[in-house]
Amino acid sequence: AAHPDLSIEAAAKLELPHVRGAFSLVFMDDDALYGARDPQGIRPLVLGRLEAGWVLASETAALDIVGASFVREVEPGELITIDEQGLRSQRFADADPKGCLFEYVYLARPDTTIAGRGVQASRVEIGRRLAIEHPVEADLVIPVPESGRYGAIGYAQESGIPFAEGLVKNAYVGRTFIQPSQTIRQLGIRLKLNPLRDVIAGKKLVVVDDSIVRGNTQRALVRMLREAGALEVHVRISSPPVQWPCFYGIDFATRAELIANGLTIDEIRTSIGADSLGYVSLEELIEATTIPAEKLCRACFDGIYPVPIPDPQVVSTQVMEGIERRVNATSNADGHSLVKNEDGRS
Template structure:
């Protein structure tokens, strides 16, 4: 079971690169192994061989509440009156201080929203009874998979902000719950259905039992389509790749330009660049080579690492781009550092013109539901107009897809989507006091 979990985590590495961990139960005890680093750095054959059991949960972390430290890595684990509880969480809670106030602070050994939730759930001996009581009071984004020694549980917040899917192995002899369908494919599981917003599952040898802890109020994250999810994942029955190509076509119609070649910022700009080329009739080509072994740049925590990361990650193909008028398609502009470096790299390599096209609207508002977009001041579109951003990144022209076109390409109704980072309309209100990545971390005075 730990190897299956390892490969599922490997498939989901793009969702978090700071730490990784697996908890496994053999029916009598839970063993947790976690460490800082990528999945392949944390686990090797000998470690996996020691993690024996028939139930497992795994996690690769990207920090949104609490620093990227070993203590904050997941799965979290707590002893309960009945045994143990191990939990993994995709998302970010927005009432962490309120939940933490229910606990004696001395019981917390980490500084994450996930630690608070685990401690609350572990106060009961029975995780199901605890989940029925605690989840209705838990606000924000949470796709959870947790377990005691004998049962695997899964739950998704009533808004269903982050994805969570159920799959079956060997004709229902085994079950898998994962953030994306791509993870099911890789472990040979068949997609059964999405875990519903507000749904709680309990899975054991008798199969899957489902109940509701809240009414569904779907507000799926629109940014999953733009950047977060793998292109080979499907959301609401539609492939993310198909959506991204369609966004590219619409982008070409909204922001046409005369040019010689369309190139993507690899890999996340690739599907939209294909769509842009298709709709515009401008040839598609490769102009930038990506070192795929370097992590995604905005996901890494410090500004210094990010700036260095851009140079490590991309290199221009001089022969392909020299003298050409280029359309460079990227998925989003967050702080603007990546695009500024890319435009400069392409000009240095001889590009005649660089026109930047973005397959999302300007990211102008922070996300409190599981993406570390930080503060408005750090978002370039939070304080600059499109023309000012164009000037800042040094492009000849800049065009973003409109929000309406992006929503239309997702095939999901606007009122069923969270798009707060684009329009500032937050589906779950966030108190000022509950904001901030380090709210459970006391700074010594």
């Protein structure tokens, strides 16, 4: 509407450089299909080929479902036009890749490929590294289905502890951490998962989950497993503590709602009622993806946002909320501020 004299393609190329944030866009008119990805490539977008056409999708798994072959990822800062003349690629901004690290942890389907490697393989590797960082004596390793499954497989392979399915998932209940209210989330957890008593009764369990956001799922799970007869419940998480909200399309709500904001790991363990709690380190998580750290968005783990958050009010109320409780600021010999993590590292 702002450029009535221009084609959709020309107008998109003119306006896309001014769009800020994370976006993977697919749009069309009577003559063409268009796809565009933000210069950081925070969210995935892939190109596929059918016998008589093209496909744009958010994951390679979607291409498999419709019978399309994977061609390539849409590049960060790229605009693709597909019409009767074929496919055209144009650059509307320089690429500065910062793909979302949480895709590997939770968001992407395990049968999806990112940057040439299957997400499933990355998650198994994360589980192996988690077992090395946080070993424990136990009888069984069980996953929190579905996203904890491959991390649990990796943990079991590395630790030598048998893998077992100890929780049954109701396939008709959606993702609990993105439900709009606390009451609905808590009800969703009970509806979503049920323990297999014959498997877990009298056992010391390692329970592997992908992440802890608010702590609702893990708290309810630990309680259910103990009620079902588990002797010990050791929770292992295949991501670092989620301490910062996502402003790039994922509902992590406010920082005050994140359980890792303001609590130590042992305090989180106490809150969820586990016998022990271990998170994979950020360094090991990144290594497991095989993607260089500088090409990943890690903002929900380290608070470094690759695309500036434009509204100062949003920053003050969401990002900085409770920061005094989370870090200790000291001064070095030169008078500069040092921010230390809980383990004392700067």
